[in-house]
Amino acid sequence: MPVERYPRGTVLLILPAYNEEVSLASTVDGCRRVVHAEDILVVDDGSTDRTPEVAARLGVRRARLPVNLGIGGAVQTGYRHALRAGHRVAVQVDADGQHDPLDVPALVEPVRQGRCDMAIGSRYLTAEGFTSTRLRRFGNRLLSAAIRVSTGTRIADCTSGFRAVNRRVLTSFARYYPADFPEPESLAILLHAGMSVLELPVVMRPRHGGASSIKPLDGAIYMVKVLSVITAYGTFHGTVAREA
Amino acid sequence: MVTPGQIALGILAALCFLGITFHLTRRRLISERISLLWLGVSLALLAPAVFPAPVFRVAEALGFKVTSNAIFTFAVLVLLAFNLFVTTRLSVLDQRLRRLAQDQALGTMDRGSSPTPARPAAEPGDA
Numbered sequence: 563m564p565v566e567r568y569p570r571g572t573v574l575l576i577l578p579a580y581n582e583e584v585s586l587a588s589t590v591d592g593c594r595r596v597v598h599a600e601d602i603l604v605v606d607d608g609s610t611d612r613t614p615e616v617a618a619r620l621g622v623r624r625a626r627l628p629v630n631l632g633i634g635g636a637v638q639t640g641y642r643h644a645l646r647a648g649h650r651v652a653v654q655v656d657a658d659g660q661h662d663p664l665d666v667p668a669l670v671e672p673v674r675q676g677r678c679d680m681a682i683g684s685r686y687l688t689a690e691g692f693t694s695t696r697l698r699r700f701g702n703r704l705l706s707a708a709i710r711v712s713t714g715t716r717i718a719d720c721t722s723g724f725r726a727v728n729r730r731v732l733t734s735f736a737r738y739y740p741a742d743f744p745e746p747e748s749l750a751i752l753l754h755a756g757m758s759v760l761e762l763p764v765v766m767r768p769r770h771g772g773a774s775s776i777k778p779l780d781g782a783i784y785m786v787k788v789l790s791v792i793t794a795y796g797t798f799h800g801t802v803a804r805e806a
Numbered sequence: 807m808v809t810p811g812q813i814a815l816g817i818l819a820a821l822c823f824l825g826i827t828f829h830l831t832r833r834r835l836i837s838e839r840i841s842l843l844w845l846g847v848s849l850a851l852l853a854p855a856v857f858p859a860p861v862f863r864v865a866e867a868l869g870f871k872v873t874s875n876a877i878f879t880f881a882v883l884v885l886l887a888f889n890l891f892v893t894t895r896l897s898v899l900d901q902r903l904r905r906l907a908q909d910q911a912l913g914t915m916d917r918g919s920s921p922t923p924a925r926p927a928a929e930p931g932d933a
Contacts, residue, residue, distance in 0.1 A: 600917065603915075605911070618916070623915060623916060623917055624915065624916040625911040625912055625914075625915040625916075626911055626914070627907050627908070627910075627911045628907050628910055628911065629903075629907055631904055631907055631908075635904050635907070635908065638904075638908065639908045639911055639912060642908060642912065643912055643915070646912075741900075741904070
């Protein structure tokens with residue numbers, strides 16, 4: 563089914579890429595079906611493989627970080643560009659091929675219509691598609707429970723990076739965005755600041771190539787870190803609301 | 807009580823520390839702001855070395871049976887506080903480095919196949 567592309571300069575797709583030479587081109591091809599090439603920003607997070615060369619051939623915007631900042635730093639680079647360039651909506655799309663760009667309109671529309679500040683593409687609202695390992699699903703449930711206790715809002719897939727945000731969120735994220743494993747923490751920040759989040763079902767796919775940046779031990783460390791930060795946000799609610 | 811030899815050792819250690827602090831500051835190996843802190847630590851070491859009696863009285867007043875325990879306790883607390891201070895400074899530097907890397911990436915961004923779509927808008931923290 564043909565998809566109508568968004569007008570230039572309205573919706574920015576941010577593709578954080580670290581060593582994604584295998585999957586980047588096919589992900590960008592998919593993204594071209596929903597936005598114009600200049601509204602696709604590949605943020606190369608200091609890749610050591612051929613990601614820069616692959617990105618250069620694709621005719622999309624490229625920002626190459628001089629050092630590896632991690633997923634949070636890379637995505638924030640995109641948010642800062644979106645805010646400066648005047649985009650109304652920015653969508654993070656993982657370069658590893660897990661997110662289907664054809665789902666982008668489903669996330670963008672509720673944000674454009676003002677029904678929410680952030681729309682999350684959720685793996686866990688339906689039982690279809692790739693839903694990660696059992697250990698990660700358990701981790702997600704734990705984080706989801708922490709966010710629910712801390713903010714009173716239930717988010718089924720709080721680790722999903724497939725998210726569309728409006729300019730209100732962009733303003734907040736351009737100022738502060740967590741460095742490592744940023745999705746749950748940034749969600750807690752938004753919810754505490756009174757912004758609205760909507761979850762929509764999407765079907766995610768296994769990675770097309772490359773390796774996940776999260777190793778099991780890192781995952782455990784991040785879990786402790788994120789849980790403590792979310793708890794701290796719950797404790798110092800007012801401070802966080804002003805920050806965001 | 808404290809023997810003259812122990813007092814001399816304490817004074818010597820404090821003066822060495824003071825000398826190292828001056829040397830590092832002069833060579834600009836530590837910033838002036840941090841050197842002030844270390845200068846304070848040096849003087850805090852020198853004072854009880856020259857006048858040990860008040861240290862005994864304070865330790866006794868606080869209920870320490872052995873004065874050295876009180877000194878160790880204070881030393882640990884001071885080191886913890888200093889560690890926390892250094893950690894906060896490192897975090898600030900980390901944030902600045904991140905911002906700098908992002909600014910560099912955005913400044914040298916390849917614009918792709920078409921020109922910039924929209925007018926630039928102000929970003930918080932740009933001013």
